[in-house]
Amino acid sequence: MVLIKHIIRQYHGFVIAGSILVFSGLAIFTAVVPGIRVTLSLYEQLQTLTRETETLASKLSYLESLDEDKLTHQLQDLVGALPLDKSIPSIFATIDGLAAQSGVSITDIVLESPGSIATGSAINAAAFKSSGSPELTLSIAAQGTLDEMRHLFGQIQNVRRLLSIKNFNVSINASGFVNFRGGLVTYYRALPANLDQSTQALPVITEKEEVLMGKVASMESLSQAMISRSPVVSGTGKTDPFSR
């Protein structure tokens, strides 16, 4: 005991400095280092939240700048071009309208593998083609003059119920009368199964898309009345986006 007291008395300078160092070291490892970790984590949270808030602010600003009636009208035009379901009556109405406009006589229409009549419930992966939407293939036979056929081909691209000619065969008899048989493709697209309305950035309609919408709107609608205009939005708790 006497020896310890002697050592402390003799080396008290080292003892005090050592104690301070030990205390400081403990404080650094038990308080400062965890404090740095917590503060950094808080800073990262703050950065994330700042980005989210900015996204939400711009989203709100963009949404406020949009006209709801205009959006509804634009969606109706697009649904006319790309219905929510197969909308087989609208296909027939469109082809009938095209035939009437061009003067050709439709002699046969065959819808290949129509599957489920109503909705996209029976859509399988194979139905999705390069367009990214399910397709329906038709085979059409028609009669008329070559000029009428040319007019029909010109009109097909200008109708709102989109049709694409995949292949065709034209035979001309001695009197100049034309028999046409062609394969056409038409499209439909069901509503997305889930409309995510979280804090994701809102897609903005680009100028190119505005032009595309203008083009679709300018297309002649020969079957608008037959296309379902009351889609049910599922998975969001909201139902009809067209409803008031």
Place this chain on the structure above:
Amino acid sequence: MNPATDINLLKAKTALSPTLVVLERHLHIASYVVLVGALSASLFLGVGYVILRSKLGLLISNKQKYVSLIANQSRKEVLLVLIKDRLSVLDKIIASQKNWVVAFDLIARVLGGQPLNSFSVNDEQQVSMSITVFSIEEAISLVDRIALEMHEKKLIRPTLESLRYGTDGSVDLSIVFIPTL
């Protein structure tokens, strides 16, 4: 001298060597530096934490406000998402549509008034046409017109599939090409 009754009032002599004295002084300085550093860091972190925490609270409150305001605009949002979804597909479909009127006009130019028997287009956009002309000269002229259209890049890969010369001087031609639509 009796050791039991003697009192030594002199300070006990320090046994520290000069090196240890210097070391002790340096250790003192280092310990104070570390202590001050630890205290400063604690203070800095504490103040930083309080500031960040208050900013976080403010941002959370702002976020909730925006979420609530956006919820009022949800119908527009749904409409917009649906429009975007359909536009992405419509763009591809419209881009894939071919203007076959161009092919009709091309065929008319190639024929140059000659009667056409038939023509067809397959899935690869290959046009196959069958023509009857009434002399070799007309057949040559037709081939020249095809060559001209190819030169002007209106069609590619023209191929004469078959040629039949009839006893009446007529020539049946079967020609295949791909129009540039």
